[in-house]
Amino acid sequence: MIRIINSYKAFGNNKVLDNVSVNFEAGKTNLVIGRSGSGKTVLLKSIVGLLELDSGEIWYDNTRFDTLDFKSRKSIRREIGMLFQGSALFDSMTVEENVMFKLDMFTNMSRGEKKKRVNYCLDRVNIIDANNLLPSELSGGMRKRVAIARAIVLYPGYLFCDEPNSGLDPETAILIDKLIKDITDEFKMTTIVNTHDMNSVMEIGEKVVYIAEGIKQWEGTNREILKSDCKSLNEFIFASELTRQLKH
Amino acid sequence: MKLLASIGRYFIFLGKSFKKPEKHRVYYRQTMKELINLGVNSIGIVIVISVFMGAAITLQTAYNTDNPIYPRYLIGLGCRDSIILEFSSTMVALILAGKVGSHIASEIGSMRITEQIDALDIMGVNTISYLILPKIVATLIFFPFLTLISITFGIFGGYLSAISTGVVSSGDFIYGLQYAFVPYNITYSLIKTVVFAFIISSVSGFQGYYVSGGSLDVGKASTRSVVYACILILLFNLVLTQLLLS
Numbered sequence A: 001m002i003r004i005i006n007s008y009k010a011f012g013n014n015k016v017l018d019n020v021s022v023n024f025e026a027g028k029t030n031l032v033i034g035r036s037g038s039g040k041t042v043l044l045k046s047i048v049g050l051l052e053l054d055s056g057e058i059w060y061d062n063t064r065f066d067t068l069d070f071k072s073r074k075s076i077r078r079e080i081g082m083l084f085q086g087s088a089l090f091d092s093m094t095v096e097e098n099v100m101f102k103l104d105m106f107t108n109m110s111r112g113e114k115k116k117r118v119n120y121c122l123d124r125v126n127i128i129d130a131n132n133l134l135p136s137e138l139s140g141g142m143r144k145r146v147a148i149a150r151a152i153v154l155y156p157g158y159l160f161c162d163e164p165n166s167g168l169d170p171e172t173a174i175l176i177d178k179l180i181k182d183i184t185d186e187f188k189m190t191t192i193v194n195t196h197d198m199n200s201v202m203e204i205g206e207k208v209v210y211i212a213e214g215i216k217q218w219e220g221t222n223r224e225i226l227k228s229d230c231k232s233l234n235e236f237i238f239a240s241e242l243t244r245q246l247k248h
Numbered sequence B: 001m002k003l004l005a006s007i008g009r010y011f012i013f014l015g016k017s018f019k020k021p022e023k024h025r026v027y028y029r030q031t032m033k034e035l036i037n038l039g040v041n042s043i044g045i046v047i048v049i050s051v052f053m054g055a056a057i058t059l060q061t062a063y064n065t066d067n068p069i070y071p072r073y074l075i076g077l078g079c080r081d082s083i084i085l086e087f088s089s090t091m092v093a094l095i096l097a098g099k100v101g102s103h104i105a106s107e108i109g110s111m112r113i114t115e116q117i118d119a120l121d122i123m124g125v126n127t128i129s130y131l132i133l134p135k136i137v138a139t140l141i142f143f144p145f146l147t148l149i150s151i152t153f154g155i156f157g158g159y160l161s162a163i164s165t166g167v168v169s170s171g172d173f174i175y176g177l178q179y180a181f182v183p184y185n186i187t188y189s190l191i192k193t194v195v196f197a198f199i200i201s202s203v204s205g206f207q208g209y210y211v212s213g214g215s216l217d218v219g220k221a222s223t224r225s226v227v228y229a230c231i232l233i234l235l236f237n238l239v240l241t242q243l244l245l246s
Helices: A040-048 A070-077 A095-106 A111-124 A140-152 A170-187 A198-204 A231-237 A241-247 B002-017 B024-064 B074-113 B116-123 B127-165 B170-178 B184-209 B215-245
Strands: A002-011 A014-024 A029-033 A055-060 A080-083 A158-162 A190-195 A207-212 A215-220
Touching: A002 A040, A014 A040, A014 A055, A014 A207, A029 A040, A029 A170, A029 A198, A040 A158, A040 A190, A080 A140, A080 B116, A095 A111, A095 A140, A095 B024, A095 B116, A111 A140, A140 A170, A158 A170, A170 A190, A170 A198, A190 A198, A207 A231, A215 A231, B002 B127, B002 B184, B024 B074, B024 B127, B074 B116, B074 B127, B074 B170, B074 B184, B074 B215, B116 B127, B127 B170, B127 B184, B184 B215
Parallel strands: A014 A215, A029 A190, A029 A207, A080 A158, A158 A190
Antiparallel strands: A002 A014, A002 A055, A207 A215
């Protein structure tokens, strides 16, 4: 479980997170939704330690993460897998080297063991015969899947995904969503997904947190979200003509 | 004030880049890659520039000493000392600041804006050390070889131009090359090269690492890295010359 308590973050006079407290549940796919600029990426980056909160607490199970120094954070960071919006694969490495990187860096596995693990992870995300390709030779969907393989290679306890569907067609986006959900269930991870895609919310949102202007406005499940009486959330969900028509 | 802050940040950056590597084998492999990227791939340009500069230095020396009171072997001597003392270390370093420096800054800057460095950070890798240390080590190891290659091909270029234009005979030129040779000058040149190699790799790494924004900012950082490295090379050239030759 990951707990955020009274998190506050501002850039100059611009308040980005204002007293946000959330519990992200273990073994579930937790979604953070909100408009662009609502503060969800800052929240995610603060949870993984890429940004420091001005005040508040971040807990990974029973360990308080935000007060740890770089060295002490390492043990938790090795438990973290992250899927970035642009995949963030290492350009100069092949698909296999990308996925193998964490094993090279943090384990003493033999070459054969590492290769076996890499192939398992690539198979798991349905990437076949692409071990020697460079990221520039992959499609957007393949890059996301390789990034997921890289994220899960070292048996993470926590998976973070920042806009995993951005730039993908609706069909591929649903495939990526389902893959994230399946992997979360299989590895019993605590997964947090940042998105503004309502398809993702309905497909995989076991727990949904809605943020607007840096403030947590609503939390619940994908089954409850359509019945919410939060005005700001309803404006967000039913922003398009299509969703408004479906509602009626 | 901003300049002082930048200098302080640069030294903190250097401190972090010399932290103990997480996995020696991975760093060794990275260093080998950088030796090829930054060193071996620079041999061609160093040879081409050295041959032509050596040729030009020889012709200029011949033109400026075209007087019966100057012995002709001075052309060989002038070519040798110009190349060893100044050209093969300082001029080649300025050229490498352009080639290697911009390569390092744009590579690391691109990694920054595409979140590759963030990905490494989240994994728990000391990103400054992992990205910068192999580049510093590779340039420190290989640039002295580039200097020696430059000296060899610079003198060869001078010899070719001397022979082909007939400004001096082969015998006089070779005599000049050997006349009053001071081996310490080679050491002086190599010491300067090591310092310049450190400046090029660390300054450009620093500029690339702290890029924020988009591809335009990567370009700006790349340009800044070349400009700052060139200024520091010229400054340290003066300081080292005073320290090592006075």
